[in-house]
Amino acid sequence: MSEMFRFADELGPEKIIHVYQPALGLKAVLVVDNTAAGPALGGIRMAPDVSTVECFRLARAMTFKNAAAGLPHGGGKMVVFADPKMEPAAKEQLMRALACSLKEEKDYIFAPDMGTEEQCMAWVKGEMDRVVALPKELGGIPLDEIGATGWGLSHAAEIAAGFCQLPLAGARLVVQGFGAVGKHVARFLAEKGAVLVGVADSRGALYSSKGLDVAALLCLKESGASVIDYPAGEKRERDAVVGFASDIWIPAARPDVVHELNVAQLQARLVVQGANIPFSSGAEAILHQRGIMCVPDFIANAGGVICAAMEYRGAGEHAALEAIREKVSANTHQVLEEACRKGCQPREAAAAMALRRVKKAMSYRRWHRQES
Numbered sequence: 001m002s003e004m005f006r007f008a009d010e011l012g013p014e015k016i017i018h019v020y021q022p023a024l025g026l027k028a029v030l031v032v033d034n035t036a037a038g039p040a041l042g043g044i045r046m047a048p049d050v051s052t053v054e055c056f057r058l059a060r061a062m063t064f065k066n067a068a069a070g071l072p073h074g075g076g077k078m079v080v081f082a083d084p085k086m087e088p089a090a091k092e093q094l095m096r097a098l099a100c101s102l103k104e105e106k107d108y109i110f111a112p113d114m115g116t117e118e119q120c121m122a123w124v125k126g127e128m129d130r131v132v133a134l135p136k137e138l139g140g141i142p143l144d145e146i147g148a149t150g151w152g153l154s155h156a157a158e159i160a161a162g163f164c165q166l167p168l169a170g171a172r173l174v175v176q177g178f179g180a181v182g183k184h185v186a187r188f189l190a191e192k193g194a195v196l197v198g199v200a201d202s203r204g205a206l207y208s209s210k211g212l213d214v215a216a217l218l219c220l221k222e223s224g225a226s227v228i229d230y231p232a233g234e235k236r237e238r239d240a241v242v243g244f245a246s247d248i249w250i251p252a253a254r255p256d257v258v259h260e261l262n263v264a265q266l267q268a269r270l271v272v273q274g275a276n277i278p279f280s281s282g283a284e285a286i287l288h289q290r291g292i293m294c295v296p297d298f299i300a301n302a303g304g305v306i307c308a309a310m311e312y313r314g315a316g317e318h319a320a321l322e323a324i325r326e327k328v329s330a331n332t333h334q335v336l337e338e339a340c341r342k343g344c345q346p347r348e349a350a351a352a353m354a355l356r357r358v359k360k361a362m363s364y365r366r367w368h369r370q371e372s
Contacts, residue, residue: 007056011063011358012075016052019101026097027081032107033059033074036361039106040076041066041132041305041312043113044098044120050079054255061276062305064354065298067361069327071309076108084115095120099127106130111308114254117180118142132308141311141320143180143304149274150184151321152303152328157189157248157272159332160295163340164270166247169193174246174268176200177253178227181274181301183218185250190214198244199227200253205241208233242266251278258283266292273297281347288345296347298354299331 007013012033019028029052032040042062045055055077063075082094095116102108110124110131118140124131125138134140143149161168173194175182178201186196195211203226206212212233220229228235242258243265251257252274258266263283271287271294273279278297279287287294303324310320331353338349 007053007060011060011355011362013056013059014107016056017102017105019098021097021101024093024097025082026094026101028078028098028101029055030076030078030102030105030108031055031059032076032105034063034358034362035074035076035107036358036365037067037074038072039074039109039130041071041073041109041111041308042075042077043111043304044078044080044116045113046080046082046084046115048081048083050081052079055079057255058276061298063358064351065302065305066309067357068298068331068350068354069302069306069309070357071306073109073305073309074107077113078108078110080115082115088119091120092123095123096127099124099131103128109308109312111305112143114179117144132312133304134311141307141315141317143307146307146317146321147180147184147188148307148320148324149181149301149304150186150188152306152324153181153185153250153252153272153274153300154188154192155325155329156295156300156332157185157250157270158192159329160270160272160293160336161248163336164293166269167193170195171247172197172245174198174241174244174249175274176241176249176251176257177275178217178221179252181304182250182252183221185252185274186214187218189248194248197246198241200238200241201227202238204228204238205236205244206230206233207236207241207244209245248272251275254278256280260286263287268292271295272300274301276301284345284347293336294346295332295336296350299335299346299350300328302328302331 015032017030059077066073133143171194198207206227245267249268255277259280260282307320335350339346
């Protein structure tokens with residue numbers, strides 16, 4: 001816990017809650033970072049190797065993401081120390097126990113993230129009401145099915161490509177992580193004329209300078225296969241994807257995949273961050289020095305949380321997709337315009353914009369009100 005205090009500042013975190021039920025094998029951490037704008041909205045990440053520090057970093061990213069998107073929500077995140085590929089019955093028991101443990105926690109709204117999905121949110125819904133990204137049958141907008149985050153990423157990429165004088169038609173695209181986010185951004189950008197030349201998943205990486213068939217890759221993934229089962233192209237080990245030559249490189253998997261030790265391998269003109277905290281700050285600084293534009297995560301990948309916030313207020317799929325397009329496009333343009341004008345990194349411009357909005361929201365709140 002002491003390590004967490006290194007990250008505490010005037011914004012938060014407001015609370016850190018540890019959930020532990022050894023009989024069920026449930027071990028989880030909830031970080032509510034800041035609720036000045038409203039209850040915290042952020043996903044539940046399930047993996048064996050998560051940590052409290054990672055949870056805080058992700059929660060702070062959600063504070064900035066929600067503020068930048070102009071949503072009436074603060075930032076929070078939950079991590080569950082477990083294998084997301086466990087048997088469905090065991091996963092259901094874990095999710096229901098988690099929901100029951102936090103049933104009275106009013107400052108956090110459950111949402112999916114890596115390792116959890118709408119089925120998990122349906123189990124949560126069976127125990128409490130503060131949950132989004134539900135199945136259609138429960139009145140939800142299925143984020144993964146419509147590709148909400150990928151939809152937003154494609155618009156961020158389109159705006160950023162204009163700043164790079166890079167036509168999308170014919171642009172070489174590499175996507176690291178071909179899951180719920182990566183497969184959809186590849187599909188949306190391919191529809192705009194981009195050519196997918198490289199892709200990676202947990203089992204390996206695939207490259208072809210002639211281009212890859214996005215529809216065929218989608219079919220492979222839906223069947224449970226890997227991208228390396230594609231019948232053509234060069235098969236490489238998973239991390240080789242960092243060095244695949246491209247015009248647009250999109251990380252859409254785990255945190256910290258590009259850092260000071262491997263950033264020199266990156267060969268791209270534009271990076272659009274689909275994952276949360278996928279680059280170290282040092283790696284982003286090096287890219288800036290090399291003249292490679294990097295659109296930060298909480299600006300580019302806000303589509304999922306925008307969709308979730310719209311669902312929470314009863315909006316439909318069409319309205320949610322339009323809100324994603326409008327907000328992500330406008331914020332990407334504003335951040336890159338300011339970064340170009342000041343000669344600073346896009347993340348600096350984005351953080352300054354989000355910080356202004358969080359502090360403005362904080363100024364409207366009575367933080368030390370007397371509890372009745």
